[in-house]
Amino acid sequence: MSRRNRADLRLINSPEGETMGISRRQFIKSAASLGVIALAPRAGGAAVARTATLRAAVMEQAIRAGAPRTNFSGFNGSVPGPLLRYRKGETVRLAFRNALEVESAVHWHGIRVPNAMDGVPYVTQNPVQPGDEFVYEFQLPDSGTFWYHPHQSSFEQVPRGLYGALIVEEERPIEVDRELVWLLSDVRIEDDGLQVEDFGRILDIANDGRIGNEVLLNGIAAGAGNVLEVRSGERIRLRLINAAAARIFQLELHGHAMNVIAYDGQAVEPHVLEQLVLGPGMRADLVIDCMQAPGSRFLMNDIHRRSVGPIASFVYGDASPVRRKPLGAPMRLAPNRLPEPDLGKASEHYIMFQGGMRGAPTLGIVDGKPARTHELMERHGLAWTMNYTARHEHALMHEPFLHLQRGEHVVLRMINETDFVHPMHLHGHFFRVIAVDGRKQARPVWRDTVIMGPRQTIDVAFVADNPGDWMYHCHILDHAAGGMMGTIRVT
Ligand SMILES: [Cu+2]
Structure with missing residues (x-):
C-alpha cells in the first residue's frame, strides 16, 4: 500500500476546487494527476459560457507506486481526464484539441445536448483530425453524474484512457460531509x-x-x-x-x-x-x-x-466520531424535469438482437447483403445484429433503423435473443425502464443505459423530443464495433 494511493483517494473530488477560489481555466492537480476543473462563478449574471479545454494526447502513468509506467491516451495528461464540474442550467464551452495521431471527437454521455454537440463522428460532426480543434457549446439541462469519452473507435480509444467525469450539481444539493467521484x-x-x-x-x-x-x-x-x-x-x-x-x-x-x-x-x-x-x-x-x-x-x-x-x-481513522447517529438530513434529490411518456398513446417499436459466439447461429444483413455467422465474423469483423442488420461504425450510420416524429411517445421493446449481457445506451434522451420480461416495473426508473440480460426482453418508454440522429448502441464497446450500433432519427 503506497502513500500515493492514499493521497489519491482523499483528493478525489474534494470540494476544495470551489472553496479555494480557483480562477478560470486553472486546474488543481493531485499527486496522481486527477485534475479538477473548477471555475469561478460567472460575474454579473450575463450568460457567459464557462470554458475548459480538453487536449487528448498519448501519455504515461503508473497505475501503482513503483510499477512500470503504462502508455495511455489521456485528456490533459491524466487518466481519468479532468473532472468537469458545473451547475445545472449553465452553458459550457468545451474546446477539444486533438493531439492524437488518429481522428477523434468527444461525446458527453447522458447530457441532453443539441444533436450537433453530441460528438459522434460521421453522424453529428466530422471527425476531429489530428492537430485540429472542435468547440462544443451547450447548456446543461439536468443535474447528475455524467461522463465524457470519444465516440470514434471507442473500443480502442476509451480503454486507452480517454474518459473523464462531468458532474452537474443540483440547484440545492443534499447535505453530505464529503463527495467522491470514482x-x-x-x-x-x-x-x-x-x-x-x-x-x-x-x-x-x-x-x-x-x-x-x-x-x-x-x-x-x-x-x-x-x-x-x-x-x-x-x-x-x-x-x-x-x-x-x-x-x-x-x-x-x-x-x-x-x-x-x-x-x-x-x-x-x-x-x-x-x-x-x-x-x-x-x-x-x-x-x-x-x-x-x-x-x-x-x-x-x-x-x-x-x-x-x-x-x-x-x-x-482514530478521530472521535463526527456524530453518533447518522445524519438526519434527507437523501432524496430533486428530480430533473424530463418529458413523461404517456403509455396510452405511445407507439411501439421493436428491436431484436442476435449474434455472438455462443447461442443460435445468426443470419444478418451487412451492406445490403445477407451474411451467415462465420461470414459476419470472418469477412466483416461483425458479430451482432439489430433487427437482422449489422452496422459498421462508419458505413451505415446515415441510414437510421428507426424514424420517430419529434414529440412522439415511444415504447421500445428490446428483445435480446443472444446469450450475452448488453448495456444498451440511447443518446440525447432518457427513458423509463417500464418492463422486464413483460413484468411491469412498479417504479420505472429513468436511465440512459439499461442492462439487457441474456435472452431478456426490456421495454423502455420515452418522448422523442430532441431532434436529430441519435446513436443507440451497446456500451460494451467491442459489441458496438461488432454491429450493435445504429441511429434513431427524430424529425
Ligand atoms: Cu453488447
Whole structure:
C-alpha cells in the first residue's frame, strides 16, 4: 500500500476546487494527476459560457507506486481526464484539441445536448483530425453524474484512457460531509506495464468484450490497498461511473448500507442496495453513512463472476466520531424535469438482437447483403445484429433503423435473443425502464443505459423530443464495433 494511493483517494473530488477560489481555466492537480476543473462563478449574471479545454494526447502513468509506467491516451495528461464540474442550467464551452495521431471527437454521455454537440463522428460532426480543434457549446439541462469519452473507435480509444467525469450539481444539493467521484475502468497490460495491443479482436467482439487484467479506480490499480480514509459518523456521497469498455461491476460494501439516490444521474427514491450492478456507461450515486467504530476497516468488493476482487478499503481513522447517529438530513434529490411518456398513446417499436459466439447461429444483413455467422465474423469483423442488420461504425450510420416524429411517445421493446449481457445506451434522451420480461416495473426508473440480460426482453418508454440522429448502441464497446450500433432519427 503506497502513500500515493492514499493521497489519491482523499483528493478525489474534494470540494476544495470551489472553496479555494480557483480562477478560470486553472486546474488543481493531485499527486496522481486527477485534475479538477473548477471555475469561478460567472460575474454579473450575463450568460457567459464557462470554458475548459480538453487536449487528448498519448501519455504515461503508473497505475501503482513503483510499477512500470503504462502508455495511455489521456485528456490533459491524466487518466481519468479532468473532472468537469458545473451547475445545472449553465452553458459550457468545451474546446477539444486533438493531439492524437488518429481522428477523434468527444461525446458527453447522458447530457441532453443539441444533436450537433453530441460528438459522434460521421453522424453529428466530422471527425476531429489530428492537430485540429472542435468547440462544443451547450447548456446543461439536468443535474447528475455524467461522463465524457470519444465516440470514434471507442473500443480502442476509451480503454486507452480517454474518459473523464462531468458532474452537474443540483440547484440545492443534499447535505453530505464529503463527495467522491470514482471512475471505474480497467486496462489490459503486460508485465512491463505496456498496454496489450490487441484491440478489436473478433474473439473479444463476439464474446464478452475486451476485459482488462487490472481494474482501475480513477486511473490507479483498484484493490484492498487502495485506501479511502473515513471518519466515523460522516456521510459520503459517492458518484460511481463505469468507464470500462466491457467490464461489468457488481459491487458490495461490507459494514455499510449503500443507499442509491440516482441512476445515470437521475434521482430515484432512496433505497438500500445489497449489490450494485454497473454495466459499462452506467452510473450510480450512493449515500454512505460511515457509522463504524474508529480504527475499523471494510472492503468494497467486485463480486461479478468475471472479476472477483476488492476495489477499495474503507479505513476509519482514530478521530472521535463526527456524530453518533447518522445524519438526519434527507437523501432524496430533486428530480430533473424530463418529458413523461404517456403509455396510452405511445407507439411501439421493436428491436431484436442476435449474434455472438455462443447461442443460435445468426443470419444478418451487412451492406445490403445477407451474411451467415462465420461470414459476419470472418469477412466483416461483425458479430451482432439489430433487427437482422449489422452496422459498421462508419458505413451505415446515415441510414437510421428507426424514424420517430419529434414529440412522439415511444415504447421500445428490446428483445435480446443472444446469450450475452448488453448495456444498451440511447443518446440525447432518457427513458423509463417500464418492463422486464413483460413484468411491469412498479417504479420505472429513468436511465440512459439499461442492462439487457441474456435472452431478456426490456421495454423502455420515452418522448422523442430532441431532434436529430441519435446513436443507440451497446456500451460494451467491442459489441458496438461488432454491429450493435445504429441511429434513431427524430424529425
Ligand atoms: Cu453488447
